[in-house]
Amino acid sequence: MPDPKLQIELKAPAGAMLDSKVEFRKGTYSNPAQPKSLKTLGLPNARKWQPTDLDWQLPPDWQRIILDGMRERLKKYRSFQLFMDACVRCGACADKCHFYLGSGDPKNMPVARSELVRSVYRRYFTLPGKLFGTLAGGRELTEDVLKEWFYYFYQCTECRRCSVYCPFGIDTAEITMLVRELLNLVGVNTHWILEPAANSFKVGNHLGIQPHAFKDSLEFASDELKDLTGLNIEIPISRKGAEVLFVMPSADFFATPHYYTLLGYMMLFHEIGLDFTVSPYASEGGNFGLFNSHDTMKGLNAKIYAEARRLGVKWILGGECGHMWRVLHQYMDTMNGPADFLAAPVSPITGTRFENAASTKMVHICEFTADLLYHGKIELDPSRNDRYAVTYHDSCNPTRAMGLIEEPRYILNRVCNRFHEMPAQTIREHTFCCGSGAGLGNEENLEMRLRGGFPRANAVRHVREQHDVNLLACICAIDKATLPTLMDYWVPGVQVAGVHELLGNALVMKGAKPRVTNLRGEPLASGAPHA
Amino acid sequence: MPSARFPTGCGHRSPPLGTGEGMAALYATGIVLLLAALGALAAGSVATTALVTLVLPYLAWLTLIAGLCYRVWLWARAPVPFRIPTTSGQQRSLPWLRRAQFDNPDSGAAAAVRVALEVLLFRSLLHNSRARLAGGWLSFVPNLGLWLGGLAMHWALLIIVLRHLRFALEPTPGWVASLSALDGILQIGAPPLLITDVLVLLALLYLLLRRFWIPMMRYLSLFTDYFALLLLLGIALSGVALRHVARVDIVAVKQLVLGIVRFDPQLPAAPSPLLLVHLLLVCTLAVYLPFSKLMHFGAALLSPTRNLANNSRRVRHVNPWNAPVPTHDYAEWEHEFADKLKAAGLPLDKVDPDKVDDAGPKAAN
Numbered sequence: 001m002p003d004p005k006l007q008i009e010l011k012a013p014a015g016a017m018l019d020s021k022v023e024f025r026k027g028t029y030s031n032p033a034q035p036k037s038l039k040t041l042g043l044p045n046a047r048k049w050q051p052t053d054l055d056w057q058l059p060p061d062w063q064r065i066i067l068d069g070m071r072e073r074l075k076k077y078r079s080f081q082l083f084m085d086a087c088v089r090c091g092a093c094a095d096k097c098h099f100y101l102g103s104g105d106p107k108n109m110p111v112a113r114s115e116l117v118r119s120v121y122r123r124y125f126t127l128p129g130k131l132f133g134t135l136a137g138g139r140e141l142t143e144d145v146l147k148e149w150f151y152y153f154y155q156c157t158e159c160r161r162c163s164v165y166c167p168f169g170i171d172t173a174e175i176t177m178l179v180r181e182l183l184n185l186v187g188v189n190t191h192w193i194l195e196p197a198a199n200s201f202k203v204g205n206h207l208g209i210q211p212h213a214f215k216d217s218l219e220f221a222s223d224e225l226k227d228l229t230g231l232n233i234e235i236p237i238s239r240k241g242a243e244v245l246f247v248m249p250s251a252d253f254f255a256t257p258h259y260y261t262l263l264g265y266m267m268l269f270h271e272i273g274l275d276f277t278v279s280p281y282a283s284e285g286g287n288f289g290l291f292n293s294h295d296t297m298k299g300l301n302a303k304i305y306a307e308a309r310r311l312g313v314k315w316i317l318g319g320e321c322g323h324m325w326r327v328l329h330q331y332m333d334t335m336n337g338p339a340d341f342l343a344a345p346v347s348p349i350t351g352t353r354f355e356n357a358a359s360t361k362m363v364h365i366c367e368f369t370a371d372l373l374y375h376g377k378i379e380l381d382p383s384r385n386d387r388y389a390v391t392y393h394d395s396c397n398p399t400r401a402m403g404l405i406e407e408p409r410y411i412l413n414r415v416c417n418r419f420h421e422m423p424a425q426t427i428r429e430h431t432f433c434c435g436s437g438a439g440l441g442n443e444e445n446l447e448m449r450l451r452g453g454f455p456r457a458n459a460v461r462h463v464r465e466q467h468d469v470n471l472l473a474c475i476c477a478i479d480k481a482t483l484p485t486l487m488d489y490w491v492p493g494v495q496v497a498g499v500h501e502l503l504g505n506a507l508v509m510k511g512a513k514p515r516v517t518n519l520r521g522e523p524l525a526s527g528a529p530h531a
Numbered sequence: 532m533p534s535a536r537f538p539t540g541c542g543h544r545s546p547p548l549g550t551g552e553g554m555a556a557l558y559a560t561g562i563v564l565l566l567a568a569l570g571a572l573a574a575g576s577v578a579t580t581a582l583v584t585l586v587l588p589y590l591a592w593l594t595l596i597a598g599l600c601y602r603v604w605l606w607a608r609a610p611v612p613f614r615i616p617t618t619s620g621q622q623r624s625l626p627w628l629r630r631a632q633f634d635n636p637d638s639g640a641a642a643a644v645r646v647a648l649e650v651l652l653f654r655s656l657l658h659n660s661r662a663r664l665a666g667g668w669l670s671f672v673p674n675l676g677l678w679l680g681g682l683a684m685h686w687a688l689l690i691i692v693l694r695h696l697r698f699a700l701e702p703t704p705g706w707v708a709s710l711s712a713l714d715g716i717l718q719i720g721a722p723p724l725l726i727t728d729v730l731v732l733l734a735l736l737y738l739l740l741r742r743f744w745i746p747m748m749r750y751l752s753l754f755t756d757y758f759a760l761l762l763l764l765g766i767a768l769s770g771v772a773l774r775h776v777a778r779v780d781i782v783a784v785k786q787l788v789l790g791i792v793r794f795d796p797q798l799p800a801a802p803s804p805l806l807l808v809h810l811l812l813v814c815t816l817a818v819y820l821p822f823s824k825l826m827h828f829g830a831a832l833l834s835p836t837r838n839l840a841n842n843s844r845r846v847r848h849v850n851p852w853n854a855p856v857p858t859h860d861y862a863e864w865e866h867e868f869a870d871k872l873k874a875a876g877l878p879l880d881k882v883d884p885d886k887v888d889d890a891g892p893k894a895a896n
Contacts, residue, residue: 164658203868298856306861356624358845
């Protein structure tokens, strides 16, 4: 933890936007990828290097590679071509980025971030840029520019907040995705993204948890649920012919506090008698390919449909995860569909047909659960969450790349008695990122994460002081992994939990023994056993 | 942790002298003034007058149209591989949840409304706020200056362009005359002061000054940002002066413009230098427009984050270049982990369990 406490300042920027010197200071960048991961994923220029090295060991013709890559992508993505052409630098996005607000670094203003590549676009791909160079806002593609790309496009969490405020909807997330692809072409990428991606590819999930360990971990959860409820709660693995394939981020079965969310899902599935299965082959809903390239994303995502087809399920249900849902909602069907071997999802409990997922055949767990609650299919005792005063962090991607906003709130308002919203400028489509998304949630980048998470923490601090909020609910695995650190630093005393953990706490289960603790083993607030 | 304070940001170093932020504005001002001077001087001889009034307009129009076509072709040729709307409100999911129809459109028609609201009303800027940091607290205050300034400038410009049709059409259509009359409804002075003239000048001035005054705006402004505003300001100022200060013979102007429009250009007898300034600046704008950020109106219509319906799970979106990528398929995977799967009692689908022993297929990891 940075000590003394980080001082956040927003001062008048000095210097020129298109000047390209960047200093790699410990705590503000991610380590480069290991050659092994690049080889697994078939990516070029595998080598050992450090961003602080003077020589990045780029291929001799790296400039040509990057420019050819740009030319190709300008033709393949209208978004890229438009976003390179359209910006008028009106400044609306400037103070919308959490990294700018937390670092005060003017190049973290979304407009400045995209100017890093837009300037190169102008110089090599537009007439005025070719003729007038700097005067037309053009810039030579030098190694310093490339280094700057690496620094700042790995200081973007692809949260899309700037895009909401831009009059043209220019989406820095899209630009970041494409620039990271370009960097990829010359072997400039980060360890914390490529290792999980390689593990997902080879083994099936980010941590490379092998099938037997996957099974152990789920059995452990079953045992724990037995202790908690007295019920035999089975978690079927690779069961052919199940109605539903359930895919969650792997952190749910291997990290805390994610694990309590897993317990919540499993209690719910048991209680409603859902006919489901999970798979060790497709044991990762999260997709670090999104943080690397469209191709990697597609290759990793392909496993989900492949496994659904092999197991012969009817439809797919997805757990709580942020970027995972961006991929599932906006890319999966286009990349790996059509899923014509599946059926349009219908809740076996309520009979609700999920029209909104009729083509992709994949439903978000919050949509599924909200539907159950609406139809009164499960009994809840919200007082079991009385030790918590809860607020909700809208995870960026389900919000701004999908619009899943009210479903989790509908659930939260029924599973706990004390729920308080953060200020309007920091929730729903205005939500602030945790500061660690898009593959930046690593230890070596801690200072930048704490800075980027500051606006979110600031809003939590507000409700903590106003309403004694002590629990931050969210529906994203990266949130669950990194918000606890953020809270400890800026707002001590606030825990982080998944929505389905709170649901698990409140869920009244048939035949269960009286509940004395919540899923974390903490005594229930009232002290007396609950029915 | 070496230092916790970053006066000018984390990774950002001071630039060398001479590339300062003021230079861009200075260059832009210089070029606009130079153009204006050229226009004024052109009135001095018949040859240069002919160049500005008879040749330049055609060249400018040609460049404008060719440039527009080129840019539109550039955008149209690139497909939209993925459905990536930025959603700014509740999706359509469960029928009983209230959804944000236009901020999260679920049909093409709703997306069209979203784009229209943006183009006509600058809706995103209406939600703009300013972040303030004081006493360790971050707060947000509404910030409508840009919305108001931008909206005033664009709408006033549109009306001004439409008003100018009275020079290019004979007889002047009734609606153009009414528009002009409405614009002068305040009845101040003679000829009456036009509301849009005042608005466009104030708005341009505001948009220019904020680039000077607000430090972060100064930082992110480029030559083209100043140049576009100054050019428009020059056009507006010379236009207003032609009406109110160095008043020009309207009939002569109409004759000149009609001649150009009818491909029968007539050399004006006694051209006003100011008129030539106005004309030269307008021609510069027409030439500059297709090659500059002034093409942003196209993006407002075509941006895939705004003009697409958020229905990618309901309706399949097709990527025309969807190419195969390397995958690790189930059979390969099961082969690699067969021993682990068998030992854990997990089902094997592709490999015969009896043929897997402890020394059998090894996990690659």
